Amino acid sequence: MAASSTYVAGHSEGTDLDKLVPDLPSGPLDKYRAGASFNWKEMKAYIDPPHIIAFKPYLPQTAPNNQHFLTQTTSNHLHFAFSTAKTASHGLVFAQLYTPDGVCHGLHCFIVPLRDPHTLQTYPGITIVDMGHKIGLNGIDNGWQWRLFPYIAATYAMDTFAKTFAKHFFEFRMESLQPEDKDRLALFGQEVHGLSSAGKPLSGWLARDCIQECREACGGHGYLKYKCSGDGMCSVVCTGSGLGMLRDDNDANCTYEGDNNILLQQTSNWLLGVWANRADAATCLFPMHTTDYLQHADHLLSHPWTTSPITPHSTNKELVSVCRQALQWLVCWLCLRTSAELDARTASGQDQFTVRNNIQVYLAHTLSLAYVKQVVLTWFEEWAQEAPASLQPVLYRLCALYGLTQMEKHMVPLVEGTILDSLFTTNKPTTGGLVVDRSLITTAQQHIRQLCGELLPDAVALVDSLAPPDFFLHSVLGNADGKSHSMSSPHSMFKNHSHSPQPHITHRTVTTI
Numbered sequence: 001m002a003a004s005s006t007y008v009a010g011h012s013e014g015t016d017l018d019k020l021v022p023d024l025p026s027g028p029l030d031k032y033r034a035g036a037s038f039n040w041k042e043m044k045a046y047i048d049p050p051h052i053i054a055f056k057p058y059l060p061q062t063a064p065n066n067q068h069f070l071t072q073t074t075s076n077h078l079h080f081a082f083s084t085a086k087t088a089s090h091g092l093v094f095a096q097l098y099t100p101d102g103v104c105h106g107l108h109c110f111i112v113p114l115r116d117p118h119t120l121q122t123y124p125g126i127t128i129v130d131m132g133h134k135i136g137l138n139g140i141d142n143g144w145q146w147r148l149f150p151y152i153a154a155t156y157a158m159d160t161f162a163k164t165f166a167k168h169f170f171e172f173r174m175e176s177l178q179p180e181d182k183d184r185l186a187l188f189g190q191e192v193h194g195l196s197s198a199g200k201p202l203s204g205w206l207a208r209d210c211i212q213e214c215r216e217a218c219g220g221h222g223y224l225k226y227k228c229s230g231d232g233m234c235s236v237v238c239t240g241s242g243l244g245m246l247r248d249d250n251d252a253n254c255t256y257e258g259d260n261n262i263l264l265q266q267t268s269n270w271l272l273g274v275w276a277n278r279a280d281a282a283t284c285l286f287p288m289h290t291t292d293y294l295q296h297a298d299h300l301l302s303h304p305w306t307t308s309p310i311t312p313h314s315t316n317k318e319l320v321s322v323c324r325q326a327l328q329w330l331v332c333w334l335c336l337r338t339s340a341e342l343d344a345r346t347a348s349g350q351d352q353f354t355v356r357n358n359i360q361v362y363l364a365h366t367l368s369l370a371y372v373k374q375v376v377l378t379w380f381e382e383w384a385q386e387a388p389a390s391l392q393p394v395l396y397r398l399c400a401l402y403g404l405t406q407m408e409k410h411m412v413p414l415v416e417g418t419i420l421d422s423l424f425t426t427n428k429p430t431t432g433g434l435v436v437d438r439s440l441i442t443t444a445q446q447h448i449r450q451l452c453g454e455l456l457p458d459a460v461a462l463v464d465s466l467a468p469p470d471f472f473l474h475s476v477l478g479n480a481d482g483k484s485h486s487m488s489s490p491h492s493m494f495k496n497h498s499h500s501p502q503p504h505i506t507h508r509t510v511t512t513i
Contacts, residue, residue: 017041020053028120029460029482036461038394043465046387047159086128089115092220117483145452147217151210152455152462153401157380158203159466164379165199168192168288184287191286194270198372201260204253211250215243221477242475261365265356268338268364271371275335290375297332300325304433308440310447316400319447320381323403327374329434330410333417334367366410373406394458401451404444411441 021041024033033040044053090111097108115122122128172188179185215222222241254260274291277283284294293300309322338359345355356364380402384395407414417433435441455462460482470479 017045020045020050024464025479025481027481027483032457032460033464035457037458038391038461040461040464042388043391043394043461046391047465087120089113089117089120144217145456146449147213149452149455149459150401150405150448151206151213152459153398153405154206154210155466156395156398156462157376157402158206160380160383161199161376162203164383165195169196172287187285188287190270191288191290194267195288195290195372195375197263197266197270198368199376200253200257201263202369202372202376204250204256204260207250208247208254211243211247215241215247218243218477240476242473242478245474261360264365264368265360267368267371268360269356271331271335271367272339272342272364275339290371293328294332294335297335300329300332301336304436305440306436308437308443310440310443312443312446314443314447316396316451319400320377320396320403323400323407324374324377324381326407326414326434327370327377327410330370330413330417331367331374333413333433334363334370337417338363338367366413370410377403377406394455394462397451397455397458398462401448401455404448404451408441408444408448411435415441 017039018041021044091114093110093112094107095110097105097110099105113123114126114128169192172185172192175185175188218241222243257263271291274283274294275297278294278297281295284291309325310319314322341359341363342355345358346352350358377399380399384392384399387395413433415433415435415438464480467473467478467480473479
């Protein structure tokens, strides 16, 4: 594909970044933004055109004002999961309640202050330590990076895909008004339909899984609900974290325009038709060039990786290239296997409805997803190549992380994808899949962990570059200033409670598990 096919927002317009993109509110995230390897404002200006960026600050803002009270405990030992021992300002502790008269009132849940919410320094008398080595990703605090960072990479990838596809769709609509080449226009329409029928399920499922992972990462706060109050303008029931509302709103995306699994059949049906006619070069050369490599399927399928193409020292560009080749091989292999399965079932006397249903499992369904992921990865890399030099290193980290995580999901057919004599057009059978040297699997996983670690200093700035205004998120957790607000906010727990003294804190040890 030509690099010119990707979307570029207009970073070359020489706009004054400080005027175009105002500073975010100061807060606990400042030190992370300062440690980023790139200018988040420059990234934002590369992602969105200036008129979009300028419009967002004018959106209305809301700030719920909830009232709460705080109890206390003298518990001696707390265990916190994930990275909360590094960031938590309060802890929920179950303990026996004793009143000053010595009466025990049974088990209660207490809110225990741990840190100053403004400085994140622990209160006097509290010691926070790590319990020691853990199994798995010991050096990455229980997988926080591995859980969430791939979704940051996927978000950038899908943002580029959506904008690049929109650009091509606009070109298709303009050509439709005054078609000069009706054959090209027909191919263009087929490709638009095939790509969009797979792109929509991929993006909908990605958003669903990302929201759920974020919800779980927030623990109990993730599903906290409260009733909007304070200004009298909002009477609906809202979700404190905002994640519940996002999940509910996105849920419809999984069935818009039809069930996602049915839409994927549209893509696989088209790809199988292209595969059947690939000997005619013109049938593979579509205007968006998303199936060009099918012309070279015989070559791709006859050259397995007898030695791993990636090493611990592979660059991010090399990793992206390997992942793209793997997805292209997978599309070719799945076209071959699905076509053979379709022919075999048809010859056995099964009706077409039964045949089409049965070939979806492990074959046609995966074919559609592999096809669109290859396009997403390719367009993402092209967009990264066109970025300013200062942004390219972090964008290639994201691109490599997206490619590796997607390749890892399809590792089974990549390893076991046997091609039979009767199916291979060049009569050169293989005894396994693309990946012969299985050290590639371990090396790929090592690179995923390494990339997550390398992206850690840039994570906040990367989210800043994409995040919508606080008004849209409507969250007490995901504010741009990095502070928790409303029900979850340590500050609001003490706000307007001057009559309530700060709780007395005896010595406690807090450990992270």
